[in-house]
Amino acid sequence: MEYTSKPKVAELIRKANGGMKEHYISLIEGLIVAGIEVIAICSFSLKDRQKLKKVGATVIPFILKDRINPIWDILAILRLTRILRKNKIDLVHCHGFRAGMIGRVAALLAKCHCIYTIHNFLPMNLGKRRIKIVAWAEKILSGITKKIITVSQALKDEAAQRLGIDKHKIRVIYNGIVPPQKSNTSNKRQIIREKWGVSKDEKLVGTVARLIPSKGIETLIEAVPLVMERYSQIKFMIVGDGPQLSFLKEKAKKLNCDKNIIFAGYSEYIWYYYEAFDIFVLPSLSEGLGISILEAMAMGNPVIASRVGGIEEIVKHNWNGYLITPGNSRELADAVLYYLANPYKAQEYADKAKLELNDKFHLDNMVKETFQIIREVLNS
Structure with missing residues (x-):
């Protein structure tokens, strides 16, 4: 018919x-x-x-x-x-x-x-x-x-x-995805960073995820003190809500890194947050594909993500991003520190990711x- x-x-x-x-x-x-x-x-x-x-x-x-x-x-x-x-x-x-x-x-x-x-x-x-x-x-x-x-x-x-x-x-x-055009000014970036008390001198590592076990946000929190041992001018932002919120906040307190972690909650203005990030992280334990990775790449964020599921079809290690072993906080910390120590390499990965994005995703x-x-x- x-x-x-x-x-x-x-x-x-x-x-x-x-x-x-x-x-x-x-x-x-x-x-x-x-x-x-x-x-x-x-x-x-x-x-x-x-x-x-x-x-x-x-x-x-x-x-x-x-x-x-x-x-x-x-x-x-x-x-x-x-x-x-x-x-x-x-x-x-x-x-x-x-x-x-x-x-x-x-x-x-x-x-x-x-x-x-x-x-x-x-x-x-x-x-x-x-x-x-x-x-x-x-x-x-x-x-x-x-x-x-x-x-x-x-x-x-x-x-x-x-x-x-x-x-x-x-x-x-x-x-x-169809990302909005990145603003020509730093206004949106500045708005978000000022709202959450992130200074101009501080680097901001962010993630956008539902707060459930499969997203691996616990791994990110465990990586924070490891990063801060070598780089103190840094904040971490978690954008999203979910059933693990209380558990993750308590985890941050136990590791004595809660002052450097911002739980921003759910936001409709998600693209503003990507503009505010210097590095994007998604440390998933399981992931079908990862729309937030696509969004971060579209906004020019250097990406760190887990070597799991469909993520490897988006992120190619040492080409357009950095892949880590799922659940490995030491590797995640090392990846963040690598980007901080090699800003030109981080920008190179971000530029490659953005170019490939329109062709496939x-x-x-x-x-x-x-x-x-x-x-x-x-x-x-």
């Missing part, structure tokens, strides 16, 4: 923050511009729902619980099936494991086409029994999924090897490739 009219696509996602949420909103905006009628089925905040409506999406609030609950999941599948039928959806695009489980069954019942994007690796704290259950479910559900998208080659490899999904059904589409590419998959599936 060849689709010539405007297709109706439902984009389904659980409550999400950080890169996954930004990916979802940016993709929807791009698909609408490309001529697709998008129904956003999500449990985002009122502000985020209004943002989606503003770009032209129809928004239907829908709660997806984080944990598997057989009774609740059955009710959610039935409710979602009714929504898909009522809105005459042509294709459902599920984002993440929970949306993938509920959404693909509902799509089958509603007789819709279905595609599925894997954004992250399996949670680090998932036990062997749960991993087996998830792997079994993913393998079964892949049989009713037309196409599966992963945001990195590393995720594709895991989906094929660990979850048993046919690799020919999986396509890699990298996350993409631009939002237009992400939208175009996703649009092509939607068209392929609808016309199959």
Whole structure:
């Protein structure tokens, strides 16, 4: 069947923050511009729902619980099936494991086409029994999924090897961004640094991340006193919120480095913070790709990141960034000190990263490739 009219696509996602949420909103905006009628089925905040409506999406609030609950999941599948039928959806695009489980069954019942994007690796704290259950479910559900998208080659490899999904059904589409133009003045940089008490003489090492174990922020805090042994004119800034906030603040106090660490919390003005940073760090223990790395590179920050997951597809060690062993605070400290001692090398890496960014990780590419998959599936 060849689709010539405007297709109706439902984009389904659980409550999400950080890169996954930004990916979802940016993709929807791009698909609408490309001529697709998008129904956003999500449990985002009122502000985020209004943002989606503003770009032209129809928004239907829908709660997806984080944990598997057989009774609740059955009710959610039935409710979602009714929504898909009522809105005459042509294709459902599920984002993440929970949306993938509920959404693909509902799509089958509603007789819709279905595609599925894997954004992250399996949670680090998932036990062997749960991993087996998830792997079994993913393998079964892949049989009713037309196409599966992963945001990195590393995720594709895991989906094929660990979850048993046919690799020919999986396509890699990298996350993409469109950064704002960096300001010609130092005004935004100055505003952020003055707000948080960072002097002109101090270097500012920053990270942008949700405060969860997989982001490895504990490793960053452990590296702070190691850096300060050799370089005292420095502050570290953590931009983001999450369940580990209290734990991380307490960790900083125990290591007696809390006065040099700024917990800035969540901010909508994230690009201002990148302008304020001298060095960007993302010491993840697990990472699908790392949108914040792309953002930092786009703003000209020298990057230090973990040698894990999809990060190695963005950062090439000693070429456009510096890679460390996950969880190794000594290596992280040494990397920061290397950049501080070699500012010309840090700038060289940052310049190379910025040049490569537009070729591979631009939002237009992400939208175009996703649009092509939607068209392929609808016309199959």
